[in-house]
Every structure is written in structure tokens, then in C-alpha cells.
Amino acid sequence: MPPPEPGAPRRTVSDLLRWSYANLAMAHAALVEGATRYAPRHYAIRSKIHAGLRDGTMSIGPLADDERLKLVLPIACCYCGARENLTTDHLIATSRGGPDAGDNLVWACRSCNSAKGARDALAWLERRGEFPPLLLLRRYLKLAFQLCAPLGALEQAPEEAPQLPIELARVPQKYPAPSELRLWVTPL
Structure with a gap:
């Protein structure tokens, strides 16, 4: 998210999560279209969703949508795509x-589950030099909203928020080009 202008209202945890979610929608649209770079229509998607989330005319999609995806996505490690030695990971x-x-x-495969341990998933993937698959990131952002709300953190400045279950600094504010993204760890 661009730095705030002098005198502008302070940014909140909610602002950072909404901006990332709007960027996610932009990236998802571009990737599904097979675009190699973002076009004006993709930026328009981001702008519309960000404005809607900010003014309350739109909301983050329900986690139930992501649960339905579990039924149709190939069963594979959500981090590396392995299909053997699978476990579940939080x-x-x-x-x-x-x-x-x-x-x-x-x-998650046993290897990824063990390597990630209790680390933040985005921080762990970043250390591996990987941007998360978009469908995994979508679930993560939805959970982040859900977990930060009862802590009263959404309307606080990130530096003033209580200890959060996510590493807010790892929530992407800028996304790679569509050609560098993947929807899921395996072809759908």
C-alpha cells in the first residue's frame, strides 16, 4: 500500500488486510485470464474491491467458499504439491x-509440515523464496480478518495492535506479475 500522505488518516490493520485482499482479486483475475502483466482492467478490479471493502458495500468472501474448494482441488501438500505422506497442518x-x-x-506433506512448524506460513514461504499460491493466500487473509477482529486489532495501527496470530509485515501489499504467480500448487 502506498505510504500515507502527510495529514492523511493513519493506516490500520484492516487497511493493510483489505489492500492485500484487493490485490489478490486483481492477481487472480489476471492469472485466470492468462495475462503476463497487469492491465488497466485488473487495476480497476483492485480499485473497485478495495473501495467496496473500505466503505462496507463489499465484504471478504466466506471461508465456506474455501472449504468447498477442498472438495475439488487435487489432494496435495498446499506448500509443495507433493501427493504422498500427507498430514494436516494448521x-x-x-x-x-x-x-x-x-x-x-x-x-501438508510431512516434510513441509515439519519444516514450517509453528512459523507463520507467509514468513516460512518467503524464507523459501516463494510467493504463496493465490488460493492458499486467500484462505490465509480470510483467517487473518477472522482472528484479528475479536482482538480489537482491525482498527488499530499495526504498530499499536496487540500480538497477532499472523505476521502482519509478511502480508503482501504488492503482488508479483501474473506470469510469476500460481493459483494452486498443482494444475487444476
């Missing part, structure tokens, strides 16, 4: 405040 570790619930469970 996308946001329970030790960090993530819920022990189906919405927070993803498939």
Missing part, C-alpha cells in the same frame, strides 16, 4: 492463536 499455528478448526486445516 495454516495459522494454534500456538500463535490459530483455531483448531477445519477452516484452518490444510493438507
Whole structure:
């Protein structure tokens, strides 16, 4: 998100999450179209969604949509795409405040699950030099909104927010070119 203008209202945790979610929608549209770079229509999608999220005329999609995807996506590790030695992983570790619930469970191979451990998934993927698959990032952002709300953190400045179950600094504010993105870890 661009730096705020002098005298502009302070940015909040919600602002950062909304901007990332709007960028996600832009990236998803471009990737599905097979675009290699963002075009004006993609920026218009981002702008419309960001404005709608900000003024309350739009909302983040329900986690139930992502749960339905579990039924149609290939069963594979959500981090590397492996299809053997699968376990379940808490996308946001329970030790960090993530819920022990189906919405927070993803498939992970034993190797990735062990390597990630209780780390923030986005921080772990970043250390590996990888941008998360868009469908995984979408679930992560939805969970982030859901987990930050009861903490009263959404309307606080990031530096003033209580300890969060996510590493807010890892939530992407800028997305790579569509040619560098993937929808999921395996072809759909």
C-alpha cells in the first residue's frame, strides 16, 4: 500500500488486510485470464474491491467458499504439491492463536509440515523464496480478518495492535506479475 500522505488518516490493520485482499482479486483475475502483466482492467478490479471493502458495500468472501474448494482441488501438500505422506497442518499455528478448526486445516506433506512448524506460513514461504499460491493466500487473509477482529486489532495501527496470530509485515501489499504467480500448487 502506498505510504500515507502527510495529514492523511493513519493506516490500520484492516487497511493493510483489505489492500492485500484487493490485490489478490486483481492477481487472480489476471492469472485466470492468462495475462503476463497487469492491465488497466485488473487495476480497476483492485480499485473497485478495495473501495467496496473500505466503505462496507463489499465484504471478504466466506471461508465456506474455501472449504468447498477442498472438495475439488487435487489432494496435495498446499506448500509443495507433493501427493504422498500427507498430514494436516494448521495454516495459522494454534500456538500463535490459530483455531483448531477445519477452516484452518490444510493438507501438508510431512516434510513441509515439519519444516514450517509453528512459523507463520507467509514468513516460512518467503524464507523459501516463494510467493504463496493465490488460493492458499486467500484462505490465509480470510483467517487473518477472522482472528484479528475479536482482538480489537482491525482498527488499530499495526504498530499499536496487540500480538497477532499472523505476521502482519509478511502480508503482501504488492503482488508479483501474473506470469510469476500460481493459483494452486498443482494444475487444476
